[in-house]
Amino acid sequence: MSLIEILEGPLWKASATIFVVFAAFRLMMILFTGRRHARARPAGSPAAGALRAILGHFLPWRALLKNGKAWFVILAGYAFHVGLFVLLLFAAPHVEFIREKIVGLPWEPIPRWGFIVAAQFSFAGLIALWVRRFVDPVVRLISRPDDHIAAGLTFAVMLSGCMALGEQSTFLRGLHLGLVELWLVYFPFSSLMHTFTWPFSRGFTGAMAGRRGTRA
Amino acid sequence: MTHDTSFPKHRSFDKHRSLPDEVRLENAMAGFVAEFGPAAQTWMNACVRCGLCAEACHFHLATGDAKYIPIHKIKPFEDAYSLTHGPFSWLNGLLGRKPKLTIEELGEWEELIYDSCNMCGRCTLACPMGIDIAELVKEARRGMYAAGLLPDRLARIVGNAEKQHSPFGTPEDFRRTIRKIEKEYGVSLPLDREKADVLMTLTPEELENRHLGVAGMARVLHHLGLDWTLCSDAFEATNFGYLSGNMELQGELTVRLIDKARQIGARMLIVPECGHAWGATRWEAAKWYGEPVNDIEVRHIVEVLADAVEEGRLKCRPVGESVTFHDPCQQIRRGGLEEKPRILMRALGMELREMDPHGTEGFCCGGGGGVLANDRAAPLRLKAFEIKKRAVEATGADRFVTSCNICEMTLERDITATGFEKPIESLIDLIGTHMITDQPPLKAPGRRTARKPAERKPAGRKASARKKG
Structure with a gap:
């Protein structure tokens, strides 16, 4: 069995399994352990508060609309995440890979120019946010090694993916796949879990605010 | 309906700092996670370190000092949490790993947790992930309290609340002050009535310095025709258990008010002009009873007056x-x-x-x-x-x-x-x-x-x- 066959076969299955099992396990531990407290008689709707917070936090907080740092984080954050999801779900090689290995259903990939635009947005966003971790004293103080590892791994995955886009080099394809597998294994044990925790985090806070007749 | 003011047991609060440092540290960490449920666990696992909470905090904005970033205030507890509850906690448990923190290092955080956080929740609204940092700081205070790390003056006030009934003083001090206010302002302040529809509570500040405010409030309550009373064994609205991290005291103070309201057959408990008393009584009382307090309506004085205005009374x-x-x-x-x-x-x-x-x-x-x-x-x-x-x-x-x-x-x-x-x-x-x-x-x-x-x-x-x- 060649290295690329190992990467596409058993290693892919192993890393995908670790990702699914441990991410699900961690999410279950977060959501189903610990104390549950009785809540006060509501003054408003907790469900509406949760929904409002889940959706509302997609937009910058009104009090920070004149704050340049906030706009920097928000725009860079959106550029990175939107670009990344476009690449992940609509890049032609990914569409093919997902059809083959995961769901079996094809969908329309983006054209090459779309890939390049999405990649540029995503790289610009990620680099801006990562550089900020080093230069902004506030973010430098609170950044953990995990934040740098997560950013670095994601960057490496994206870069190798761009390099492998032409699909002429088996080495580059293997490098990209290997990094993706490393990223999948790292994911459940890192801050990358925010991919799954954000709606719950916003939702719990929003539900508490909704119960109190205020907003979060 | 029974109440329960106990919380998960760890060794008692080190009031005299006589416990070994290691035990105090263990207490701190146990105190931090004592009340953790899904919400707190989600918050602890959602932060991406974007730093936007700093842009909401008045202490950071006023000083420009990076250490006042809200999420940084819980750092020692966060490190310990990830060791004991994080993704590798099972491995840490097997290897017997413990937080590297010392009690001196934790003591350095006292300023960040008690002096530079009002638990105002402004950072919560700024956080893109909606993390309720104010709640996490409250949990951190429980940890600090359990380790005997509390600003001196706050510790004294907590001590007064524990020993004398209230930071203001004893029930006897209260009775004497109420009678004095009645004499001063010629207003009737119903006290210790056996039955009443409304239990009114007060703050130490009102009893010490704002006698006119108390008299004015009494006049409004009389005008509204409420059947109300003050009670010398349940008059204190403020809750220094809530503010200090002393959970047992928080529970006792809240339960004292609710139980008293029930005892006198009140249908309403009025919280005076106080912010945290509102939070502790209206929003957290259910915690101590295991179910919502539905038989007593906890209302803020502002609410009572605004409703009376709207109803034309x-x-x-x-x-x-x-x-x-x-x-x-x-x-x-x-x-x-x-x-x-x-x-x-x-x-x-x-x-x-x-x-x-x-x-x-x-x-x-x-x-x-x-x-x-x-x-x-x-x-x-x-x-x-x-x-x-x-x-x-x-x-x-x-x-x-x-x-x-x-x-x-x-x-x-x-x-x-x-x-x-x-x-x-x-x-x-x-x-x-x-x-x-x-x-x-x-x-x-x-x-x-x-x-x-x-x-x-x-x-x-x-x-x-x-x-x-």
Whole structure:
């Protein structure tokens, strides 16, 4: 069995399994352990508060609309995440890979120019946010090694993916796949879990605010 | 319905710091996670370190110091949490790994957790992930308290609350003060009635320095025709257990009020002009009973008065001046009462000039969350006051009012210290003095009366320097 066959076969299955099992396990531990407290008689709707917070936090907080740092984080954050999801779900090689290995259903990939635009947005966003971790004293103080590892791994995955886009080099394809597998294994044990925790985090806070007749 | 004020057991609070450091550290970590449920666990696992919470914190904005970033304030606990509850906790358990923290290092965080956080929740609204950092700081205080790490003055107040019934004093001190207020102002203050519809509570500040406010409030309650009483064995509205991290005390103080209300057959418990008392009683009482407290309606005095205005039971003479309102965080941002004080200001015929920002976005006074009680935090608090001062000045309003004792005391001290020219006034006092009623007038003017418009000097006068305890 060649290295690329190992990467596409058993290693892919192993890393995908670790990702699914441990991410699900961690999410279950977060959501189903610990104390549950009785809540006060509501003054408003907790469900509406949760929904409002889940959706509302997609937009910058009104009090920070004149704050340049906030706009920097928000725009860079959106550029990175939107670009990344476009690449992940609509890049032609990914569409093919997902059809083959995961769901079996094809969908329309983006054209090459779309890939390049999405990649540029995503790289610009990620680099801006990562550089900020080093230069902004506030973010430098609170950044953990995990934040740098997560950013670095994601960057490496994206870069190798761009390099492998032409699909002429088996080495580059293997490098990209290997990094993706490393990223999948790292994911459940890192801050990358925010991919799954954000709606719950916003939702719990929003539900508490909704119960109190205020907003979060 | 039974109450339970116990919380997961760890070794007792190290009041005399006699326990070995290792035990104190263990207590700190156990105290931090003692009340963790899904919400807190999700918050601990959602932060991406974007730093936007810093842009909401008045202590960070006023000083520019990176250490005041809200999420940084819980760092030692976060490290310990990830060791014991994080993704590799099973491995850490097998290897017997413990937090590398020392008690001295944890002690250094005392300033960040107690002096520079009002638990105002402004950072919560700024967080893209919606992490309730204020709640996490509250959990961190439980950890600090369990390790015997508490600012001295706050520790003394907590001690008074434990030993004497209230930071103000004993039930006997309370009875004596109530009788004194009755004599001073010629108002009836029902005390220790066996049965009443409403249990009224007070704050130490009102009992020590705001007798006119108490008399005015009594007059309003009489005017509304409420069947009410004060109780000398359940008068204290403030909850220094809530502020200090002493959970057992928090539970005891809350349960004392609810149980007393039940004992006298009350259907309503009124929380006075206090922010955290509202949070502790209205929003957290259910925790101690294991179910919502549905038989007793916990209401804030601002709510009671605003509803009376809306129902036409309370009318006021117009004040006829412009006003700006300081939104108390625990009543507004975290309490759901944003519209109520505004109803009262409209009833007073005042032209409301809102600060920028205001309402749920408004900045904290800087004294909430026990910071006012912690005198060593005063210099930092004064720096944060500059933000509020600029916002008030920008409105150009004639008067500056609020509806929380703690905010009022904080702002009053800051105004005095900085020579700011606009005094802070109590909205409830304004209602008390401008209410149209058949009730007999109060006997004597007090030093904190909100004067009638005709008696007021033009805006711009110096705030009187008032000595506060």
